[in-house]
Amino acid sequence: MSVLSHKRRSLLALPAAAAALSLLAACGKKEVSFIGSDISGTKLGQDMAMQDASGKLRTLADYKGKVAVVFFGYTQCPDVCPTSMAALAEAMELLGKDADKVQVVMISVDPERDTPEVLSAYVQAFNPAFVGLTGTPEQLSKTAKSFKAYYAKSPGAKPDQYSMDHASSFYIIDKDGEARVLVNGSASPQDIAADIKQLL
Secondary structure, three states, rough: OHHHHHHHHHHHHHHHHHHHHHHHHHOOOOOOOOEEEEEEOOOOOOOEEEEOOOOOOOOOOHHHHOOOEEEOOOOOOOHHHHHHHHHHHHHHHHHHHHHHHEEEEEEEOOOOOOOOHHHHHHHHOOOOEEEEEOHHHHHHHEEEEEEHEEEEEOOOOOHEEEEEEEOOOEEEEEEOOOOEEEEEOOHHHHHHHHHHHOOO
16 A cells, blocks of 8 residues: 555656756746747758858857847848838837847848948948848858748849849847747837847
């Protein structure tokens, strides 16, 4: 009888032990609740490798220690990109001093026209701290696939008058270089800032 009781007590203790281990594992980790979609654990963007204004190859590892916000766009975009960049600029203003802990990165889906100089001037018109990354078509293809980001050339009346179709979401990367949140491109600056704050 005592053997059965001992076994029963051991079995009953297992869930409690598991719960305790779970609490210990979570110890020190900040509870987060995002407005955007939680993409923790997806490893999106790990193969990012694009060139900055100086021609230096940049990966997510270069922005570790800061929360990075990655956006795919291009300088000749008529509406979506300037609206999105303006929203990011306003989100930085809402963050105040915490904006120093954030790096906004725009990756060009139009490397043919977006030279490092052109792209850098474009993004810095919205905020001097913003970074523009461009590169070869091969670098862009690999980087976009890494983020599962869509882009495609849309022919115009003349060969040089094409436009680029592209996804307009914001990828928020935590200080460890891990993708955490996917924010809709039409999100308000307030919502963008709120999700960034969760990771600061």
